[in-house]
Amino acid sequence: MASKNQLFLGLFVHSKALDELEYLHNTAVCVDKSGTIVAVESECDEARARETLFPRLGWEPNEVDVVCAREGQFFFPGFIDTHLHASQYPNVGIFGNSTLLDWLNTYTFPMEASLANLAKARRVYTRVIRKTLSHGTTCAAYYATVDVPSTNLLADLCFSHGQRALVGRVCMDQLSPDYYRDASPRDSVAATEQSIAHIRALDPDSHMDMSRALVRPVITPRFAPSCSAELLRSLGDLAAETNLPIQTHISENKPEIELVAKLFPEHESYAAVYDATGLLTDRTILAHAVHLTEKEADLVAQRGAKVSHCPCSNSALTSGACPVRWLLAKGVVCGLGTDMSGGYSPSVLEAARQAVLVSRHVAMGGGGDGDKLGVEEVLYLATRGGAEVVGLRGKVGGFEVGMEWDAQLIGLGMVADDGEDRAQQGEGQGGGEDDGDVDVFGWESWPERIAKWVFNGDDRNTKKVWVRGRLVHQRKGEW
Amino acid sequence: MASKNQLFLGLFVHSKALDELEYLHNTAVCVDKSGTIVAVESECDEARARETLFPRLGWEPNEVDVVCAREGQFFFPGFIDTHLHASQYPNVGIFGNSTLLDWLNTYTFPMEASLANLAKARRVYTRVIRKTLSHGTTCAAYYATVDVPSTNLLADLCFSHGQRALVGRVCMDQLSPDYYRDASPRDSVAATEQSIAHIRALDPDSHMDMSRALVRPVITPRFAPSCSAELLRSLGDLAAETNLPIQTHISENKPEIELVAKLFPEHESYAAVYDATGLLTDRTILAHAVHLTEKEADLVAQRGAKVSHCPCSNSALTSGACPVRWLLAKGVVCGLGTDMSGGYSPSVLEAARQAVLVSRHVAMGGGGDGDKLGVEEVLYLATRGGAEVVGLRGKVGGFEVGMEWDAQLIGLGMVADDGEDRAQQGEGQGGGEDDGDVDVFGWESWPERIAKWVFNGDDRNTKKVWVRGRLVHQRKGEW
Known part of the structure; x- marks a missing residue:
């Protein structure tokens, strides 16, 4: 203050x-x-x-x-970055011609796992906080890693640098490398609770009213493919008990969507998996949402879940072009995310610029002029929209x-x-x-x-x- | 030196x-x-x-x-910017939701015309040279304006600042505002010859061997819609007599292509218009080439004409996504252009970055992984490719x-x-x-x-x- x-x-x-x-x-x-x-x-x-x-x-x-x-x-x-992985920051710009699922194994998991080394984590996290602040990011919704101490360190550093943040310990108990995953749903929830307790203790304000806290914990199932049904349900339960925000990924690319259909045949869609497990709430931030079906988008809107649009990442990883105007027209609240390091840039202004350009590719790819986002719209997404996505509507994003x-x-x-x-x-x-x-x-x-x-x-x-x-x-x- | x-x-x-x-x-x-x-x-x-x-x-x-x-x-x-309008520099980033033909009338023609004021032209041209040099652009293929004195001033400034350049006086005698066009094909050619003579006199080297000159004139019909058939033919003749390079635009967006078909019904394609008028040569730089038909691309390859790929511009103006890999596979030599101010950035590095991203939209829009350009490819286009586009193959672009x-x-x-x-x-x-x-x-x-x-x-x-x-x-x- x-x-x-x-x-x-x-x-x-x-x-x-x-x-x-x-x-x-x-x-x-x-x-x-x-x-x-x-x-x-x-x-x-x-x-x-x-x-x-x-x-x-x-x-x-x-x-x-x-x-x-x-x-x-x-x-x-100030800009609000509604989706980024602090732990992937050293990899920005390094993705070659990969797409989501091979990118995770090639570049991402080894880097995230290496941050269990606290000295390395301190260097990387300090840098990403300094860097995003220098680009005007006053609030960031961070994914850390599976590791509790280094996740807690990220929260400490946000607090000491004065950056408003949501900090999430990443939960994942399947389809991930042996060296980087939770041993069981129970372990995953216990570790998450440890991290929540640490972050809550950081800021004296948070005991009275969590929404007053500068740094807040966020329940973070990585994405459906890397979480067992039991883990998803447990985290949904935890979210209901704690009333905390939730962040995860949805419908980023097509092979991922096919994988979800194969892993969760009992649910009719990707969004339905989250809905059935208590994770599709009005406190949920869904990153990407590039390929939602009409029915899924309606469900997301109905539940009041929010979308983090990450244009740099979606183009870089050949994921797709998100029809943001279509989501907005359905009443889905949207903000912008840098999604480092799927996205290559630490700047929400760059995300805004790419949101303009990607919207033109949506318009050219079968949409029409009504799909275009202009300067005013992307700056709205970067501020007011982002505020609503991270649960701070009316609190930040305007004067x-x-x-x-x-x-x-x-x-x-x-x-x-x-x-x-x-x-x-x-x-x-x-x-x-x-x-x-x-x-x-x-x-x-x-x-x-x-x-x-x-x-x-x-x-x-x-x-x-x-x-x-x-x-x-x-x-x-x-x- | x-x-x-x-x-x-x-x-x-x-x-x-x-x-x-x-x-x-x-x-x-x-x-x-x-x-x-x-x-x-x-x-x-x-x-x-x-x-x-x-x-x-x-x-x-x-x-x-x-x-x-x-x-x-x-x-x-050094980077080679194979297509940019020095005269549009003050408008970078200003294009709203316009597309090519309305963008020209709303933003572009008024700015270009205003540079007949030499004090303003000196300020703008000095700035664009300083700015592009600071981004590593050692060679630029510039469009100036219709005005001869300010076009010559641009060439003078490139020479004094030491930037390698092609400088073209813009030729246009139809479908342009009354306040900004050549009065006749004859006037257009005469003015072009004046500018060529001025630029040739700049550099003593150029009298012996034009390819040694730091600053070279380039014959510059704006694009087919703004040139009468007579003007195109006259400029084709001038190019043949002088052996000078040529630069123009082709197939940037769909309404433009339809306009060319309407204006030149006797020719079977946009490329054929240039070919029939002597403008499709191995010294020709074609900006954009987003929507060439297979037959046109083959013709371009056969004539040895080169393409300047301008990804920032093509996305910003909703023109399309150029299939660069397809052009390269046909044997068409390609380089990168910032195309300011259709493109928003003075940086060829930004053009390279956007070339990576646009190639992914080509891949997602019905192409495949084979359409993707990686870091190595776009840096090649920015240096060796560009050198070949501007007629400097083997002279610059490598060590x-x-x-x-x-x-x-x-x-x-x-x-x-x-x-x-x-x-x-x-x-x-x-x-x-x-x-x-x-x-x-x-x-x-x-x-x-x-x-x-x-x-x-x-x-x-x-x-x-x-x-x-x-x-x-x-x-x-x-x-």
Whole structure:
């Protein structure tokens, strides 16, 4: 948490609706010591805030930190990565021409298993937290590994770095290598309970109200093929007892779907397997959902389960092109996931960009223009949509009174009059700062600048990042 | 050109064949004052080079500049961008949900026309040259605009910045806005000849042997729909007289193909229109070629025309997914193009990454695993393939004696033992350097490091760039 009340001034951009961004110019946002937004005032500068807002809030003027977006900068809600495997981070970009099932055996299981070494786990997990924070990811739904101590370490590190997170110990008791699996459903549940207890003890807030916790446990059956029916049922029971969120994979690629049909012949579909075992709930995050049948999608919508769309991963592993618009039209809540390391990038902005592109492949592959996602829609998925997927609807993802200050300050590069690259040349005092690939010439409208950011932005544009009011990342050279 | 002979030492990586990268460890490459590679020696350090290579080459030891790749760095051939519109650069990322024909009228023609203002053109063209150089693009096939003075300015700027380039004045005399078109075929050809004369006069080398010129003119009918049959024929004649390269677009999206069929009913296909007018030659660069029929692809192969594959653009504008493997199997030479601003990115590395992903959509959309392109293939297209597309086969694109030194020095980020981000924290003298998103843990093989670079690399990894031996870009803080 922040130690002081904070006043943020300038331009704020956030999603108003799926297809609408709102631009709050010359606005003041007040965030109290608990990290909660307590005022959003338009046409308000610092003087006016001191004159009218501080008295109204009962704030002592000299106990307020002031953060101004500079000309051309704007505040944006922090990104929510609804699906990623922290334990696979060292493998990003390494997948060759493999597809899901051989990729798991070739690249993934050996790496995950190796993180039982806590020194290695600390190095990898610290890196993935630092990296995702630097890309503006204020909340992440992580898969760790089967190993309890290293899963708990991931939760510890999220907590100490101040990243909001769901951390799941991976459950799997079949069709996995001997060196990397739970010995039995009972062992799997016991280990999961250990990890839940550890994570609950982390954050004093969580004892009163789990939804207040910065880091929450999440029940994590890897996916149906690697879990026995007994394990799935036991985890469904555990979810019902604890009321905890659940995360798993569904319908990522076709051989996987055929495998599920073969393993669970008594159920009529992949979604039905989860439904029958108590895992298809309104607290469930389903990664991928590329090939759901109409009936499955209806079932998912009916149960209120959420979908994490992972476009980088789905293209990289030749899994398919997820019809996100179709899911949304059915009332399924969707967010974005990087799915490292099936996905190659740590950036939710890259996932947003690829969501635009993949939606065009859906449109070209038999769909139509109605399947396309634009800049507004993918930014909604990256913030408001993601918030709902991880159970934080109304709590993060926008700038509204009562929400928590999970936010990023974005700055775009301005092209000099002569077109030369001053930052690169190190001109100016101490050398220019590197604003990355986004080049603003000055005549662009704000929606055009946002489009430039979505298509060419990277971590160089993410100048500062806050979670619940606490500054958790700052680029070198920012002040 | 470089003023001294140069010795490059370390690891060199280049394409040996379409599916094979060669790793030349502990190697010395000697580049003479003309920028030509005169020796490639394995198992050779500086002492050995001084002892054996310098005497053999007749080099004075104190007249040699030495450049060493540091541990973990490597030299890679410069990228060749076989298709981009310098004049559309300010619009990158701005395309909404448009497709080709409405995109041209909404975004593209107004921007191109506005560059008749030379001050604006200088700013935009300087920026695009600086930007593409910073991404390792040592050679670019540029479209400028209809306007002669600003087209000539682009050529001047490429020459002064030292970027190898083909620069084309855009020809279009129909189906274009009144404010932006040639008044007649005759005017179009006359203006093109003016621009050719200007560009030829730029480089003294070009009078002896045009293929030696750093900046070359290229005959540039925009595409069949915006050119009358008479203009196409005249430009075909001009190409035959001058022996100059040609660049145009073909079969980018379906409405465009239907339009060509309507406008040129006497020809049986889009490719046949170019063939009948003398524009389908072995010096022709065809951008896109997404929807060629089998017969057209055979014709293109027979004529030896080349294809510029532009995956970012084709996905962004919902144009289609180009079956590159199928074209290659037919014997069509292919390279990569950023196609800014149909494509959103200035980076050929991004085009390579998207070529991998788009090939997977080809595979999923009815093709098969044989349609997939891997890391090796897309890097081949970005270097050797591109060189052949722009008429520089055997001259650039690899590290071989007799080739010119168009190269980039690549450095990847190394993860510290504790996983923290030292560069970000500005530790060490003067603050660490920002190596971008690629994180090498140390256990990765070289092919794995190259894959990490392809999927997460950006301009931060491109430390230095040379064209014909001249250092044309260097990242701040590099030494």
